[in-house]
Amino acid sequence: MRAHMITYGCQMNEYDSHLVQSQLVSLGADMVDSVDEADFVLVNTCAVRGKPVDKVRSLLGELRRQKALRPLVVGMMGCLAQLEEGQQIARKFEVDVLLGPGSLLDIGQALESHERFWGLQFKEELHDHIPPPPVGKLQAHLTIMRGCDHHCTYCIVPTTRGPQVSRHPDQILRELDSLLEAGVKEVTLLGQNVNAYGFDAGAKLAGYPSFADLLRMVGRSGVQRVKFTTSHPMNFTEDVAAAMAETPAVCQFVHLPVQSGSDRVLRRMAREYSREKYLSHIAEIKKHMPDAVLATDIIVGFPGETEEDFQDTLSLYDEVGYDSAYMFIYSPRPGTPSYKHFQDLPRDVKTERLQRLIVKQKEWSARRNARFQGTVQEVLLRGDAYSEGSLEGHTRGNHPIVVPKALGALSAGLYHARVTATTPHMLYGELVDASGEPLPLLPHLGPEAAALVTPLPMM
Ligand code: 5AD
Numbered sequence: 001m002r003a004h005m006i007t008y009g010c011q012m013n014e015y016d017s018h019l020v021q022s023q024l025v026s027l028g029a030d031m032v033d034s035v036d037e038a039d040f041v042l043v044n045t046c047a048v049r050g051k052p053v054d055k056v057r058s059l060l061g062e063l064r065r066q067k068a069l070r071p072l073v074v075g076m077m078g079c080l081a082q083l084e085e086g087q088q089i090a091r092k093f094e095v096d097v098l099l100g101p102g103s104l105l106d107i108g109q110a111l112e113s114h115e116r117f118w119g120l121q122f123k124e125e126l127h128d129h130i131p132p133p134p135v136g137k138l139q140a141h142l143t144i145m146r147g148c149d150h151h152c153t154y155c156i157v158p159t160t161r162g163p164q165v166s167r168h169p170d171q172i173l174r175e176l177d178s179l180l181e182a183g184v185k186e187v188t189l190l191g192q193n194v195n196a197y198g199f200d201a202g203a204k205l206a207g208y209p210s211f212a213d214l215l216r217m218v219g220r221s222g223v224q225r226v227k228f229t230t231s232h233p234m235n236f237t238e239d240v241a242a243a244m245a246e247t248p249a250v251c252q253f254v255h256l257p258v259q260s261g262s263d264r265v266l267r268r269m270a271r272e273y274s275r276e277k278y279l280s281h282i283a284e285i286k287k288h289m290p291d292a293v294l295a296t297d298i299i300v301g302f303p304g305e306t307e308e309d310f311q312d313t314l315s316l317y318d319e320v321g322y323d324s325a326y327m328f329i330y331s332p333r334p335g336t337p338s339y340k341h342f343q344d345l346p347r348d349v350k351t352e353r354l355q356r357l358i359v360k361q362k363e364w365s366a367r368r369n370a371r372f373q374g375t376v377q378e379v380l381l382r383g384d385a386y387s388e389g390s391l392e393g394h395t396r397g398n399h400p401i402v403v404p405k406a407l408g409a410l411s412a413g414l415y416h417a418r419v420t421a422t423t424p425h426m427l428y429g430e431l432v433d434a435s436g437e438p439l440p441l442l443p444h445l446g447p448e449a450a451a452l453v454t455p456l457p458m459m
């Protein structure tokens with residue numbers, strides 16, 4: 001069998017795709033790079049907003065056309081697969097195999113049965129399953145929990161991924177060991193709400209550390225960089241900030257989605273914290289890590305959001321001074337409480353607010369990134385950049401960075417770079433040695449490589 005996978009959505013989906021792909025390989029499949037070469041195409045879907053759902057719809061339409069021309073098995077997995085909406089789409093587009101986020105290990109069974117196969121049960125074994133480490137990669141994801149116990153009114157995830165189930169620390173550390181053995185340098189711990197790790201349904205699990213202690217444990221493993229995503233402010237504790245500050249391997253990068261700066265909107269979203277409480281967490285983070293990099297998620301145009309509410313979001317942005325933000329227009333999702341109970345705002349109101357928020361985000365990102373000018377950063381370079389002769393990667397603060405290749409630094413690895421230019425979205429730099437001296441550029445690349453560090457025009 002020649003199999004091809006297409007992944008939409010978040011890092012959890014990427015992790016799941018890797019897991020299923022390794023199952024497919026162990027079942028004897030050859031992974032191929034395009035739909036045309038494949039006789040099994042598996043689409044990992046996201047249901048969090050309307051746009052990713054539309055993308056899946058058009059892809060499945062295209063795959064149905066191909067099915068009419070040649071033997072092709074089409075599978076759909078991930079969040080959309082778990083929803084009635086997704087199952088209707090699957091029927092319409094003649095999908096053969098459907099796997100919910102909890103049934104990933106059923107892929108072998110699905111392919112054996114020639115009937116249409118719909119596996120949607122959550123299987124506990126998923127937590128004990130240790131996928132083989134990614135080959136030749138310096139970065140890896142590690143799932144520490146699945147599901148979510150919150151009920152934010154806009155969010156479909158509790159429906160698609162079910163209640164929170166933390167993974168046993170022994171499994172996490174076993175998987176971490178296998179990643180380290182394979183040469184991984186940076187691990188991102190994944191969960192819908194990692195701060196609540198070890199507290200499923202609000203109750204402390206015997207034998208499970210708190211998330212802060214898990215960070216300390218992982219930090220002692222020998223891994224060079226630890227990141228995590230994502231956190232719900234409601235479960236954030238000062239001890240997490242303390243653990244981050246005292247554990248050198250843990251990167252001082254915090255993604256703490258606020259969603260809105262207005263108490264009225266936060267209540268309607270059922271976020272379970274106030275603006276003041278959120279800001280007190282930011283103060284704790286800044287107290288323990290004055291230079292921490294801060295990122296957030298914001299939804300604009302939630303039903304009932306007034307101009308005044310939106311101004312509260314803008315002013316909160318200034319109070320925190322985020323390094324970066326993922327900004328979304330509210331998307332009504334069937335099956336969520338806000339879809340059922342609230343009236344969506346007009347499209348032009350929502351897009352106009354998003355534009356204003358983007359202006360603010362760019363100002364702050366430009367200002368925050370400029371502070372790195374001239375500093376030396378540890379950079380994890382993934383490999384060749386889009387521009388020839390350069391390598392791309394990211395800093396401990398998660399900033400994308402591009403550097404010209406240099407003698408002694410021609411391929412992926414962990415290096416040091418001095419930042420020579422910044423934009424709101426990127427850092428540019430030159431590789432340096434331990435004493436901060438620039439590494440010599442490749443002779444034949446000299447002038448071209450120097451040109452590559454010129455920043456792109458501000459957008
Ligand atoms: N509409 C818009 N954005 C949403 N998000 C989640 N649900 C919705 C929705 N219905 C955003 C939140 C979340 C991120 C992953 O996606 O900001 O943090």
Ligand code: SF4
Binds near residue numbers: 008046
């Ligand atoms: Fe990830 Fe949420 Fe999309 Fe599911 S719905 S893939 S959990 S972002």
